[in-house]
Amino acid sequence: MGNIENAAQNLEAHGFKTQIFETAEEAKAAALKLIGKGSVGIGGSITISDMGLYETLLEQGNAVYWHWKVAPEERADVFPLAGSADTYLCSSNAILESGALLNIDGNGNRVSAMYIGPRQLIVVAGENKIRPDYEQALARIKKTACPLNARRLNLQTPCNATGVCNDCNSPQRMCGITVLLERPGIVKNAHVFLVRQSLGY
Numbered sequence: 001m002g003n004i005e006n007a008a009q010n011l012e013a014h015g016f017k018t019q020i021f022e023t024a025e026e027a028k029a030a031a032l033k034l035i036g037k038g039s040v041g042i043g044g045s046i047t048i049s050d051m052g053l054y055e056t057l058l059e060q061g062n063a064v065y066w067h068w069k070v071a072p073e074e075r076a077d078v079f080p081l082a083g084s085a086d087t088y089l090c091s092s093n094a095i096l097e098s099g100a101l102l103n104i105d106g107n108g109n110r111v112s113a114m115y116i117g118p119r120q121l122i123v124v125a126g127e128n129k130i131r132p133d134y135e136q137a138l139a140r141i142k143k144t145a146c147p148l149n150a151r152r153l154n155l156q157t158p159c160n161a162t163g164v165c166n167d168c169n170s171p172q173r174m175c176g177i178t179v180l181l182e183r184p185g186i187v188k189n190a191h192v193f194l195v196r197q198s199l200g201y
Ligand code: SF4
Pocket: 142, 146, 147, 150, 157, 158, 159, 160, 164, 165, 166, 167, 168, 169, 170, 172, 173, 174, 175
């Protein structure tokens, strides 16, 4: 695992407004404060799901767009609404201690929303996702995140069957688009919340 203080310092130096929290509850409270009454798009994320942010935002009356909460045939309509919301909320598959975010998407809706659309981006990640460099971050995604996601979604992929990535050509391959965010780009308010807990995968 990488060092959370180094990661925070380097992310901040690269333009990501970075804070360290002791617990997911504290990170949730800070996210809700930043979001206010604005609309929210959510990317696929066990971290965000486990934090109960979707439910709290609905209770507060925020407009929330999350493809996990609609029928499969409605997902394509939700992606652009989520990506252009006031705030986009997601996690990151891995955080590089050198100050970057590494993500692999199947469709690209989450990764594109992280750098194209929102006025505000909030990324919440547990310290279990921090790795010293790109190679170790990529290995973390392939060895940990992908097999667990494949199992969760019951995908017919080698990583589901064996726990090992073989760079498959399966019809259900979930590794389609890999993005390394080294700077926030045109997103002016890009926040990264690092939490001293193990969150998601
Ligand atoms: S490339 Fe295929 S086997 Fe490798 S992690 Fe992605 S879906 Fe799994």
